Amino acid sequence: MKGATKGVAVRGINIGDVRALQIPLPSRKEQDEIVRRVESLFAYADRLEARYRAARTLVDRLTPALLAKAFSGELVPQDPDDEPAGLLLERVRAARASEPTRPGKRGGRRAAKTQKPETTMLNRQDIESNHLAAILDERGPLTAEALWSAAQLDIDDFYDQLKDEETRGFLKERQGNSVTAPRLLEVAA
Amino acid sequence: MRLDRLRIPHYRNLRGFEIEFDEQQPTTVLLGRNGTGKSNLMEAIVEIFRDLELGVPPVFAYTLDYVCRDHAIHIDADPARSNRRLEISVDGRPLTQAAFQRDLDTYLPNYVFAYYSGWSSRLERHFDRPTRRHYDHILKSPDGKLPLRRLFFCRMEYSQLVLLAFFLAGSAAGHQVLRDYLGIARFESALFVLKTPWWRGSGSPSKTRQADGDPRFWYARGAFKGFLDRLWKRALAPIRNTETIERDVRRQGETTERLYLFIKNEAELAALMEPGEDPKTLFGYLESLFLCDLIDEVRVTVERTDGERVKFVQMSEGEQQLLTVLGLLLFTQNDESLYLLDEPDTHLNPVWTYDFLRLLQENIRAEKGQLIVATHNPLMIGSLRRNQVRLLVSTEGAIAAIEPDFDPIGIGVEGLLKTELYGLPSTLAPEVLGKLDRHYDLLGKPEKTEAEQGELMRLAAELNALGVSRTHPNPYFESFANAMARRRPAERHAPLSKEDIDAQAGLADAVIAELLAEEQAAVNGGRA
DSSP, X not given: OGGGXXXXXXXXXXXXXXXXXXXXXXXXXXXXXXXXXXXXXXHHHXXXXXXXXXXXHHHHHHHHHHHHHHHTTOSSOOOTTSOOHHHHHHHHHHHHHHSOOOOOOTTHHHHHHSOOOSSOOOOGGGXXXXXXXXXXXXXXXXXXXXXXXXXXXXXXXXXXXXXXXXXXXXXEEOOOSSTTSOOEEEEOO | OEEEEEEEEEETTEEEEXXXXXXXXXXXXXXXXXXXXXXXXXXXXXXXXXXXXXXXOOSSXXXXXXXXXXXXXXXXXXXXXXXXXXXXXXXXXXXXXXXXXXXXXXXXXXXXXXXXXXXXXXXXXXXXHHHHHHHHHHHHSOSSOOXXXXXXXXXXXXXXXXXXXXXXXXXXXXXXXXXXXXXXXXXXXXXXXXXXXXXXXXXXXXXXXXXXXXXXGTTBOSTTHHHHXXXXXXXXXXXXXXXXXXXXXXXXXXXXXXXXXXXXXXXXXXXXXXXXXXXHHHHHHHHHHHHTTOEEEEEEEEEETTSOEEEGGGSOHHHHHHHHHHHHHHTTTTSOEEEEEESTTTTSXXXXXXXXXXHHHHHOOOSSOEEEEEEOOHHHHTXXXXXXXXXXXXXXXXXXXXXXXXXXXXXXXXXXXXXXXXXXXXXXXXXXXXXXXXXXXXXXXXXXXXXXXXXHXXXXXXXXXXXXXXXXXXXXXXXXXXXXXXHOOSOOSSOOOHHHHXXXXXXXXXXXXXXXXXXXXXXXXXXX
């Protein structure tokens, strides 16, 4: 089209030249086919979304379902020689009664605030003086995160305990050369 | 830095207001009832110094005289004037505003501290602009020293930071206060809880941040980078953990990454300061971490004098408040500073309130600073002389600041409450007072009916049971009144005959002899 324009000051184009232009268009049949394919792709997207939603609902229900199965004993093959639940409870009760009564849980408020791995939390009064060193002895050197998670203590208690065990020479921190290298905790030699 | 005189034609409820400070005194207490403009005066002072530092035109008219680094500075501000809205003279010679701005470190105090314990954020809001400026400065400036800013509002969260600075100050007086008033023997440990700052966003960090920022601390850049690195190196076993924190019941818990840095003892804490730095510098670093949203809290554990470990947050509000104010004063005591404390005594028990100013004066030699305390608590000024007190009283719609015509130290708290300042006729409850009045009415009646005689007896017994007339600000009167009450014959209130009066005088003599003997015995007992 640019090639067909004429003139220097005012450039113009001849109507005849425009009429002679060829504009390629697909045939009507081809156009119908394109529309059909786009429609079917949209439908496919909708189906995918529906399947995703269904899967999502299933996942959400999975934990309760799993728990339900666990409690009704369908999760693993049952062993008739296992101790009945009633007896186990009795044993737990007896163990509790023989324990000295614990003072109120320390740092209860903080524990509620900080999300931790879902484990039973321990109190510092109830653990051995080498609680952390014993874990390191069994598992080898650990990162601070791994040791904290294994210790089952809330963060404040963990650091208090760590300080005590380090001061007593039960464990030590291995200082890495690079600042970004993980700093491992290990049993003191 | 001492304020001498401030005149304000109109600022909030202050109209034609003028106050003169005794610039020889390091402490001035502003005492007044509610609504007499104590807080407004504090705010006006903050606004004046803020605008002088920023170099912006004044928003209200005032004239101010103050002494700073041995210069007598006079400022006359009036926004209504068409030009020269700010006229400054130093030692009697006029100074242009530009020259003043060039030499702020000579003409302005090092620090203007403000502390307010109440709910309102009115005072704090005046610090917004300087705070934002400081904040931009921290994030943009290269790694290096961070000066504490000139205008400083002490937030409640800073009490823990102040505590750290307290331990590091190594001042004997500071440790004494910790031991005597709070029962704190020494520093045990501190857990710094750092968190993802809001400016980190959720995408990948920008190119400048990647090149320049520290990946351990969410690509933080700026002046405190070096300090963060020190903190990381000194910490025992840093833990990084993603957790959900509930800050507000109305909102959903916020999931954030936290970094726990544990400083295990005083030696490691001291190592956070590099040679040539002081606790003030450390406080500056920590405060900038707060400002830049990098730190959630500092959990300080201390060892009490009884050997027990306590977390600082478990201490009472009063203890925290005392510590915050004292700490701030302690580590800036060698500077030319102005301290504005608005009701620093709200959580203090009466004994501490009474001791507060004495404590400040004994432990902090604010030779170059000035402390202005606003309160409505008469206990606060019980040990002061008149030139240390300014009463703000509202008369006919105007508020005046006057020097009391008595020394508070002489008349005691009871006496203060009965002055025109508080206007209580007595510190006794109105109901008891009514009974006392009736009692004296009946006593003075020459002819009493039988019913009146009965009422008198009943009232006397009742008042006696309540212990009225057994307390007195003067302890000698008090023990006398007590002894008298113990020995008083039952029928005391009948008209007295000559013999009765003689008997009573004899009784008084006996009581005094007895008291003297008691006192002698106590002295001997003390010696034994």
